Amino acid sequence: MTTRVIQGDFYTATGPTTVELHPQALICIDDQGMIERIVEQSATDYAQVVQHAQQADRLLKAADGQVILPGFVDLHVHAPQWPNAGLALDLPLEDWLQHYTFPLEAKYCDPAFASQVYPTLVKELLNNGTTTVLFFGTIHNQDNLILAQECLKQGLRSLIGRVAMDNPDQTPEYYRDHSSQAALADTEAFIRELTDLGRGEPLAPTPVITPRFVPSCTDETLAGLGQLARHYDLPIQSHLSESKWEHQYAIERFGKHDAEVLDQFGLLTDKAVMAHATQLTAADQQLVRDRSTALAHCPISNVYFGSGIMPVKTLLHDQIKVGLGTDISGGYSPSLYDNLRQAVMSSQIRQDGVGPESAGVDDSRISMKTAFYLATVGGGRSLHLPIGEIKPGFQADLQIVQERFVEPTDDSSNRLERLLYQTHRADVKRVIVNGVIVK
Numbered sequence: 001m002t003t004r005v006i007q008g009d010f011y012t013a014t015g016p017t018t019v020e021l022h023p024q025a026l027i028c029i030d031d032q033g034m035i036e037r038i039v040e041q042s043a044t045d046y047a048q049v050v051q052h053a054q055q056a057d058r059l060l061k062a063a064d065g066q067v068i069l070p071g072f073v074d075l076h077v078h079a080p081q082w083p084n085a086g087l088a089l090d091l092p093l094e095d096w097l098q099h100y101t102f103p104l105e106a107k108y109c110d111p112a113f114a115s116q117v118y119p120t121l122v123k124e125l126l127n128n129g130t131t132t133v134l135f136f137g138t139i140h141n142q143d144n145l146i147l148a149q150e151c152l153k154q155g156l157r158s159l160i161g162r163v164a165m166d167n168p169d170q171t172p173e174y175y176r177d178h179s180s181q182a183a184l185a186d187t188e189a190f191i192r193e194l195t196d197l198g199r200g201e202p203l204a205p206t207p208v209i210t211p212r213f214v215p216s217c218t219d220e221t222l223a224g225l226g227q228l229a230r231h232y233d234l235p236i237q238s239h240l241s242e243s244k245w246e247h248q249y250a251i252e253r254f255g256k257h258d259a260e261v262l263d264q265f266g267l268l269t270d271k272a273v274m275a276h277a278t279q280l281t282a283a284d285q286q287l288v289r290d291r292s293t294a295l296a297h298c299p300i301s302n303v304y305f306g307s308g309i310m311p312v313k314t315l316l317h318d319q320i321k322v323g324l325g326t327d328i329s330g331g332y333s334p335s336l337y338d339n340l341r342q343a344v345m346s347s348q349i350r351q352d353g354v355g356p357e358s359a360g361v362d363d364s365r366i367s368m369k370t371a372f373y374l375a376t377v378g379g380g381r382s383l384h385l386p387i388g389e390i391k392p393g394f395q396a397d398l399q400i401v402q403e404r405f406v407e408p409t410d411d412s413s414n415r416l417e418r419l420l421y422q423t424h425r426a427d428v429k430r431v432i433v434n435g436v437i438v439k
């Protein structure tokens with residue numbers, strides 16, 4: 001049964017370089033929050049559907065100069081790092097972790113701190129047009145559950161991982177799992193607790209197996225997490241070959257590349273989303289492709305810490321799933337709009353190089369359409385969820401955006417490009433998740 005109809009111009013990506021505009025279409029949403037039908041202006045019953053919706057007070061019409069887009073999917077957010085967003089980004093990764101990130105994450109042993117931080121984070125993500133987020137939490141189950149409750153309360157679709165990190169060589173004494181058994185037992189407890197919390201909720205958060213990254217975990221923990229992922233059939237998230245240091249670390253400890261290590265422990269699966277992947281060799285890429293693992297491109301963060309730029313165009317050409325992430329707080333911005341723009345800019349740098357001694361890589365440049373695809377369709381496919389597209393059978397996760405500059409001579413392609421370059425938080429006027437208006 002149709003419970004809401006949204007009327008307006010909408011854009012939806014149909015492939016990595018193709019986007020469709022549907023002018024003044026009707027998006028009909030059922031009582032489960034799914035898009036049940038798209039009624040184009042040319043449909044014979046268009047006027048009738050509008051009239052029925054109006055009479056039942058179920059019509060939401062985008063105002064003049066507003067455009068409807070799919071809600072964005074953020075594949076990489078460290079929820080506890082939100083208070084540090086925009087701090088210490090001039091430090092090397094190791095110093096940033098030891099002096100800023102670990103001390104902050106440790107503060108979440110106090111649930112009051114989580115209760116103070118998470119409402120503003122969830123609100124900020126929604127206000128920027130993001131409707132689904134794949135979160136890293138902390139090692140503290142209680143605060144991860146506070147994050148889950150806040151997502152439910154504000155209507156953000158979420159997947160949440162309890163971070164596992166027990167390697168004494170790579171984690172501080174004050175913030176680590178004190179044994180592999182503890183890391184695995186707490187992870188399993190979190191899976192149960194989160195499942196209980198979400199029971200019966202339309203936006204029930206999904207638990208995610210979350211080794212922080214290979215260096216943070218002992219072999220026993222990596223192996224145990226792989227078994228838990230298989231046993232509970234859960235998504236996995238971690239970092240993959242983010243920096244030269246991480247890439248080299250795996251070689252020194254295991255005599256193989258990061259991707260091969262994750263694979264050895266059953267952590268490189270079709271349900272895994274691995275962040276960054278700036279240092280992959282051709283063989284690593286082939287392995288990621290063979291395992292159907294998704295990659296989260298975090299272009300702002302990579303400029304600070306990635307030691308490189310992900311070859312997005314090549315990966316998409318090779319049919320590897322790629323989405324976009326803000327990587328709060330390795331990235332300073334909670335906005336995927338900022339990351340769309342940086343994805344395009346970084347691809348230009350990859351193409352052109354950075355100076356006389358650094359040649360660029362041909363055919364690296366991506367368009368804003370591709371960046372839009374990453375933030376919507378790419379994210380949805382990476383998570384195996386029916387999100388990121390406006391079409392029947394998909395969740396009604398949408399944003400309504402005010403155009404800042406309208407140029408009457410723009411064709412539909414230029415109009416979208418201009419919109420994606422110009423949109424800021426204040427221009428995101430409405431956000432709808434699962435058919436419910438949350439902003």
Ligand SMILES: [Zn+2]
Pocket residue numbers: 076078239275327330
């Ligand atoms: Zn990260």
